[in-house]
Amino acid sequence: MNIAIIGGGPAGMMCAIKAAENHQVTIFEKNEKLGKKLFITGKGRCNLTNYCDEREFLKNIVNNSSFMYSSIYSFSPFTTYYYFEELGLPLKVERGNRVFPASDKSSDVIKAYEKKLKDLGVKINLNYEVTSIEKVDGKFMINGREKFDKVVIASGGISYKLTGSTGDGYKFAKDFGHKVIDQVPGLIGINLKNNFSLAGLTLKNVELKILKDKKILSREFGEMLFTHRGISGPIVLTTSSKINRLKDFEMYLDLKPALDPEKLDARILRDFHENQNKNLENVMKSLLPRDLIIYVLEGADISGDKKVNQITKEDRESLVKTIKNFALKFDSLDDIDRAIVTSGGVDVKDIDPKTMESKKVKGLYFIGEVLDLDGLTGGFNIQIANSTGYSCGINL
16 A cells, blocks of 8 residues: 655654555655654754653643543553664653653654664655645645555644745645644743843742632643743743633733742741841842842732831732732734644544544545644653554554
8 A cells, every 4th residue: 555644743744654564655745854853842852751650641732631531542652762772772861751862852752763664664755845635536635646545634834934834734634624723832932011021030839720700720830931921931931831712811820839828938937037227129139030129029019119117018918929929011022933732623523533534535645733733741742653653554
C-alpha cells in the first residue's frame, strides 16, 4: 500500500516509522528539513515527553482528553521514553518529570527520527508544499499528479508560522467536509490593561487565580514574570490555555500564597513593630520586590510615605487583602504566532480515536496538532503528536 504523510513534524515522522514497517511511505514536508518546529521547542532542548503514567498524562490535556485515551494507552509516555532510548537517544528526567535528550540538543531528537526513517526506506520530499488533495476513483491525488492509497494530514497548527505551520491541514479538512474548531493561542503570554512598568521582574512561589462569578476556575502556583505587554512564565502559560475561550473573568495574583491572611497580618505587624518610625514603602522591601511595592500600595490605597506608626488597622487589612488578591486586568492573549501550541483544529468527533481515520472519508487520517487537541507545558503536546502518530501508523 502506498501512503502519503503531509508534514514532517513528530506526528508525521512517528506515523511514517510505524507505517513503513508494512507499507511504502512518502513524507511531504514544505520546509528544507524535518522537525523544524521541534528544533526550537524547549528553548532548543526539546522536552520530548513527560515521565508520567497515562492517567496523569490525561489530566494535563486541556481539550478532548477522552479522545486521547486509546492512543495514549497504545503509546504511553513511558513507552515513548524507552522507545527513543532504544533508537540510541539517551534521555534524562528533570523537574516536573520533563524528559529531555541527555545532550540538551533538540537536533539529536530529530536525528533519531531521521535515522529510523532512513533505515525503513521512507521517501522524504523536502521543500515540497502540498496545495491540493483530491480523492479520485478511490485514490488520493497530491497536487493533481501523485497517487496514493491513503493520506495522513500531520501539518500542525498555526503557531510559529515561520516553521511552516500555516494551517494547511485545516483547509484540507474543510475540503473533505470536516468541521474545524476556531483556533486560539495556547501556552501563550497574557497582555494586561494595567499600566505597570515591571518588565523583567520575575516572581517565584506566587499563585495566579482566575475567578468568574466569584468561583475559582483556575489556580496555578509557581513562577511568572512581567513583560512589556503583560505577564508570562510557567504559571501564566498554563493559565492561558485554560482561559483562551473564556469571557468576562477576573484575574488575581496571590503574592504570598504560603501565608493565610492571619499569618500575613502577623508578619506585617512584626515588621511594623520593628520599624515604627520608617516610611511604609521602605518597610515593605522585606516583604515584596521593590519595583512591585508602589503598585501594591496603590491597590491598597495607602501612601508609601506614610509612617508605619500612622498605619491604621483598616490600612493593614487593605494591605493584606491586596497582597493576597493583587488585581491583574486582562486585556488579551498574546499573538497566536508566538503561542507554543494551537488550541482548536479538526473536530475530533469526526475522527476515529483508535486509528485516527476520518469518519467522513475512508483512507484519510489526521494526527498531531492539526486536531483539536492540546496539552499543558511539560512535554505533553509532543507526546500527543507521538501517540496519535503511532496509533495511526500501526493501523494504516
